Amino acid sequence: MDRRNFLKISGVGGVMMALSPSIIRGKLYADDGRLFTAYEKVQLVDANGKALKATALKEEINYVFNYPFVGTPAILLDLGVQTQRDIKLFSEEGEEYIWKGGVGEKKSLVAYSAICSHQLAHPTPADSFLQYLQRGKTTIACKQKGGLVVCSSHLSAFDPSKGCKKVAGPAEQPLASIILEVAEDDTLWVSAVLGPDKFHEYFKRYKTEMKKFYGGKRKAKKWVKEHAITVVLDEYTKEIIQY
Numbered sequence: 001m002d003r004r005n006f007l008k009i010s011g012v013g014g015v016m017m018a019l020s021p022s023i024i025r026g027k028l029y030a031d032d033g034r035l036f037t038a039y040e041k042v043q044l045v046d047a048n049g050k051a052l053k054a055t056a057l058k059e060e061i062n063y064v065f066n067y068p069f070v071g072t073p074a075i076l077l078d079l080g081v082q083t084q085r086d087i088k089l090f091s092e093e094g095e096e097y098i099w100k101g102g103v104g105e106k107k108s109l110v111a112y113s114a115i116c117s118h119q120l121a122h123p124t125p126a127d128s129f130l131q132y133l134q135r136g137k138t139t140i141a142c143k144q145k146g147g148l149v150v151c152s153s154h155l156s157a158f159d160p161s162k163g164c165k166k167v168a169g170p171a172e173q174p175l176a177s178i179i180l181e182v183a184e185d186d187t188l189w190v191s192a193v194l195g196p197d198k199f200h201e202y203f204k205r206y207k208t209e210m211k212k213f214y215g216g217k218r219k220a221k222k223w224v225k226e227h228a229i230t231v232v233l234d235e236y237t238k239e240i241i242q243y
């Protein structure tokens with residue numbers, strides 16, 4: 001394996017790194033920074049600005065927040081069951097990276113960029129073609145019954161218990177992961193993006209949308225700072241399109 005392409009995140013048993021105000025349960029290592037970008041460390045809060053608590057999240061509900069930029073949506077999920085761990089993933093260029101698994105008491109909490117890795121469909125206040133589909137529910141994207149993030153724009157499906165690895169459809173790489181941490185006081189924090197993101201293409205393609213929803217591309221491209229408002233998808237968007 002080419003070590004330059006390999007990003008490791010050490011387990012809890014590794015050297016602990018304390019970063020105020022939360023305690024991070026682990027330490028991040030990147031050999032050259034590729035496929036991993038640290039951004040402003042930000043706390044997830046509800047619409048009233050109150051800290052979101054990890055143990056208060058509802059299982060299998062789509063929560064949306066914007067990160068790492070003001071105009072880039074991401075999803076937060078409590079899958080309700082422990083995720084798999086140390087999943088080897090690849091970008092469409094063949095770069096390898098390792099997704100370490102869910103966090104929280106049950107290791108069931110995950111966060112991903114909600115910009116589809118195929119052709120950039122994403123939730124907006126107007127509609128969303130992308131959402132997590134609960135276990136047992138059907139999609140025409142594939143035979144698996146739920147437990148998937150489905151993009152109904154061209155029917156790609158991703159497994160959030162495996163780093164959002166593609167399981168069906170035309171997408172050629174996973175959804176980028178958002179590095180999520182649970183502090184000792186149960187609060188939730190995000191700090192980085194792991195995996196191939198589509199932010200550059202997204203901002204280039206959706207200029208009109210950035211103006212409509214964020215007051216322009218320049219404002220939409222600002223880093224989110226201090227906190228990110230996190231709401232359920234049904235409240236964020238007028239219409240969810242799911243096939």
Ligand code: FES
Nearest residue numbers: 116118119151154
């Ligand atoms: S944009 Fe998501 S499958 Fe095409």
